[in-house]
Amino acid sequence: MEKMILSKLSYEELIDYILSIGEKKFRAEQIFSWIWKKNARCFDDMTDVKKELRTFLNGNCKILDCKIKTRQISSDGTLKYLIEYKDGLYAEAVLMRFDNRSNLSICVSSQVGCKMGCKFCATGKNGFKRNLEAYEIVSQILLVQNDTNLKITNVVFMGQGEPLDNFENVKKAILLINKNLQISIRRLTISTCGIVPKIYELAKNELTPTLAVSLHSANHQTREKIMPVEKKYHIDELKKALLDYNKETKDRITIEYILIGSLNDTKECALELIRFLEGIKCNINLIPYNPVLDDNNFTRPQKKDMMKFKYLLEASGKKVTIRLERGADIDAACGQLAGKAL
Numbered sequence: 001m002e003k004m005i006l007s008k009l010s011y012e013e014l015i016d017y018i019l020s021i022g023e024k025k026f027r028a029e030q031i032f033s034w035i036w037k038k039n040a041r042c043f044d045d046m047t048d049v050k051k052e053l054r055t056f057l058n059g060n061c062k063i064l065d066c067k068i069k070t071r072q073i074s075s076d077g078t079l080k081y082l083i084e085y086k087d088g089l090y091a092e093a094v095l096m097r098f099d100n101r102s103n104l105s106i107c108v109s110s111q112v113g114c115k116m117g118c119k120f121c122a123t124g125k126n127g128f129k130r131n132l133e134a135y136e137i138v139s140q141i142l143l144v145q146n147d148t149n150l151k152i153t154n155v156v157f158m159g160q161g162e163p164l165d166n167f168e169n170v171k172k173a174i175l176l177i178n179k180n181l182q183i184s185i186r187r188l189t190i191s192t193c194g195i196v197p198k199i200y201e202l203a204k205n206e207l208t209p210t211l212a213v214s215l216h217s218a219n220h221q222t223r224e225k226i227m228p229v230e231k232k233y234h235i236d237e238l239k240k241a242l243l244d245y246n247k248e249t250k251d252r253i254t255i256e257y258i259l260i261g262s263l264n265d266t267k268e269c270a271l272e273l274i275r276f277l278e279g280i281k282c283n284i285n286l287i288p289y290n291p292v293l294d295d296n297n298f299t300r301p302q303k304k305d306m307m308k309f310k311y312l313l314e315a316s317g318k319k320v321t322i323r324l325e326r327g328a329d330i331d332a333a334c335g336q337l338a339g340k341a342l
């Protein structure tokens, strides 16, 4: 008989299950707390659960149904995990620690592979395998917490996959992260390449995370060349959706912009971006291109071009950061996740 996966159950479903096996409700409360708050790795960790029940759980249940296949450590302390799911497919999660901050951020995957085909992205190149269910997304956080014994404080959906292309599961995962793992919605970021109708839907969701948009060019033709999503959702439509997100949530949006040498890092590109962002409440994150793929002609931007680009945006009144690169030496940086089993 297949074992019951307890992290898949809501609190109410766990109570029903525990009552159905003839145990009292408070046992469900104990087990729930061990799984979601106290980082139990196995049922024997649950020391206040009576021995007979632990024996039953060992025989009939599992906490999770995925496992860590490999773990790589970058020279900057970033950890990249390859998670193996029950069907043998893999997705990655990346844990980032910043020495000067107490935050511990995890970047999670929402799909195995991705359909969006962005030209600078290793995930996009490998195609799409399947959506991850909500509990499979959240399992990445539980596994990494179990492995490190550290409490994750921030979650970003920037791993493999386009979160808004797996919207129902991602919405459920947001609830689990907020309610079960008790991570504030302020500390949760969803990154999208610009699935316009879903941005409107997310703005009306019960919980609205920070929205990060992978823009990478404010010019329709250039964007179309590097991001096929632009063919379906024109940048003018994207702008309307971002203004709506600002209005509905009152939150600032993060604009992600990968700077690719000579392609989108010129003065004209910066001025076009400034015009596009007029009226949008946002911060801008510039990301120097990581050379991931051998078969495109993209290059890293020169430092002086990057600084000029940043200066022009700042002069327009925007807050701009150049993203700290994390884990580039283990292919854990932006656009490098490809679900490779080692």
Ligand code: SF4
Residues within 6 Å of the ligand: 114, 115, 116, 117, 118, 121, 122, 123, 124, 125, 159, 160, 161, 162, 193, 214, 335
């Ligand atoms: S950048 Fe994001 S949306 Fe684009 S292909 Fe890669 S994973 Fe998919």
